[in-house]
Amino acid sequence: MEKLLIIADDFTGSLDTGVQFAGYDARIKILTRPLYDFSSIERDVSVLVVNANTRHLSPEKAYETVYSIVKGALAAGFSHVYKKVDSGLRGNIGSELAAVMDAASLDNIHFVPSFPKLGRFVSGGRLFIDGKPLTESIFAKDPFNPAHSDSVLDIISSSTDKNVILNSFEGNGIHVYDAVTEEDLERLGRAIDEKCDLSASAGCAGFAPYLAKALGYEGSRKKSCVLHNKLLIICGSINPVSFRQMEIAFSSGIRKFPITTSEKINLSWPNSRSFNDYISAVQMELEKNGIAIIDVNTDGRLIEEDDDVKALGLSVETIRVRIAGLLGEIAKRFLDSDMPLTVFSIGGDTLKAIIDSLGCTEIVPVCELDAGVVLNQIVYRDREIPVISKSGGFGDDMTVMRIISKVK
Numbered sequence: 001m002e003k004l005l006i007i008a009d010d011f012t013g014s015l016d017t018g019v020q021f022a023g024y025d026a027r028i029k030i031l032t033r034p035l036y037d038f039s040s041i042e043r044d045v046s047v048l049v050v051n052a053n054t055r056h057l058s059p060e061k062a063y064e065t066v067y068s069i070v071k072g073a074l075a076a077g078f079s080h081v082y083k084k085v086d087s088g089l090r091g092n093i094g095s096e097l098a099a100v101m102d103a104a105s106l107d108n109i110h111f112v113p114s115f116p117k118l119g120r121f122v123s124g125g126r127l128f129i130d131g132k133p134l135t136e137s138i139f140a141k142d143p144f145n146p147a148h149s150d151s152v153l154d155i156i157s158s159s160t161d162k163n164v165i166l167n168s169f170e171g172n173g174i175h176v177y178d179a180v181t182e183e184d185l186e187r188l189g190r191a192i193d194e195k196c197d198l199s200a201s202a203g204c205a206g207f208a209p210y211l212a213k214a215l216g217y218e219g220s221r222k223k224s225c226v227l228h229n230k231l232l233i234i235c236g237s238i239n240p241v242s243f244r245q246m247e248i249a250f251s252s253g254i255r256k257f258p259i260t261t262s263e264k265i266n267l268s269w270p271n272s273r274s275f276n277d278y279i280s281a282v283q284m285e286l287e288k289n290g291i292a293i294i295d296v297n298t299d300g301r302l303i304e305e306d307d308d309v310k311a312l313g314l315s316v317e318t319i320r321v322r323i324a325g326l327l328g329e330i331a332k333r334f335l336d337s338d339m340p341l342t343v344f345s346i347g348g349d350t351l352k353a354i355i356d357s358l359g360c361t362e363i364v365p366v367c368e369l370d371a372g373v374v375l376n377q378i379v380y381r382d383r384e385i386p387v388i389s390k391s392g393g394f395g396d397d398m399t400v401m402r403i404i405s406k407v408k
């Protein structure tokens with residue numbers, strides 16, 4: 001069995017790709033941070049997933065981070081690299097693909113960015129989201145990484161000078177492939193394996209199952225995980241998809257606990273009496289009805305548009321970090337208690353903040369509960385805690401309600 005390194009640019013990406021290998025007889029290790037002594041990895045680990053956390057870095061810093069990870073893993077005996085990218089092509093796509101090629105001294109990398117199960121596909125070199133070009137989709141309004149082009153080749157070339165080639169196995173550079181259906185992905189997996197060197201490939205979670213087949217992963221390794229029927233949903237995503245999912249949950253009678261604008265950005269709020277009262281109110285709801293939702297985006301308006309926030313002059317990045325840190329602190333308060341909880345985290349920044357607040361360095365993917373929704377397990381204070389994760393832009397309007405039904 002080949003030893004595979006997967007590098008994701010955010011936390012949920014690590015999990016929705018790593019879980020694709022959970023159904024095979026492979027030991028998976030997921031690292032929550034990019035800095036790691038690769039020489040200490042257990043010999044039986046065959047799939048190593050690293051959260052490089054490069055989504056919001058500069059192209060130069062993202063390149064350095066990915067380059068260092070690849071160098072370390074190859075020196076530790078890993079033979080294949082899969083650069084996982086966002087299915088909306090946010091982040092530093094070109095510079096990170098170039099970093100993989102340079103660190104591994106390769107002339108080619110094969111890039112299949114389609115995810116048909118989620119309605120995301122590449123046709124004629126253009127990325128479509130639910131039938132719309134990327135620039136007309138929800139990703140065009142992302143406050144942190146807005147889409148300015150739907151051309152995959154242009155997006156790659158904006159952060160690297162590597163040659164970019166569309167739908168051809170010939171020549172040297174970054175090879176990009178169209179794929180509209182699952183059958184297209186399966187065909188590409190076979191073709192790339194037969195005609196090319198699969199030492200380095202890239203894509204989103206959609207191509208990962210076909211990569212696993214091409215690399216010869218077989219069998220079944222199953223892991224059990226106990227779900228607690230008290231469910232705390234923490235949504236830090238401002239994606240319109242998540243907003244609609246939360247609105248449906250609210251309208252079904254699930255109680256929400258909003259956080260005001262001043263509370264979101266006030267670093268001292270977690271040390272206040274009102275914060276303790278807030279935690280107590282959520283805890284009472286969990287004990288009474290078994291479910292509660294914490295959502296920072298309950299009115300559908302971006303926080304940076306708030307007049308009070310504009311007056312403070314805070315950057316979008318500062319706002320992002322403060323809100324994520326607050327949600328991590330809230331999660332820790334609940335997990336420090338004796339209440340058995342299942343945590344449902346929505347948004348990559350949210351999940352990373354929760355894991356960082358708990359001081360966890362590893363997380364184990366168990367299975368997919370829905371397309372792009374992963375059940376994971378962490379160990380905190382000698383307890384195994386189920387954590388469900390979903391990227392903010394994943395799923396249809398009823399995705400969250402289906403997960404609630406499964407947990408309850």
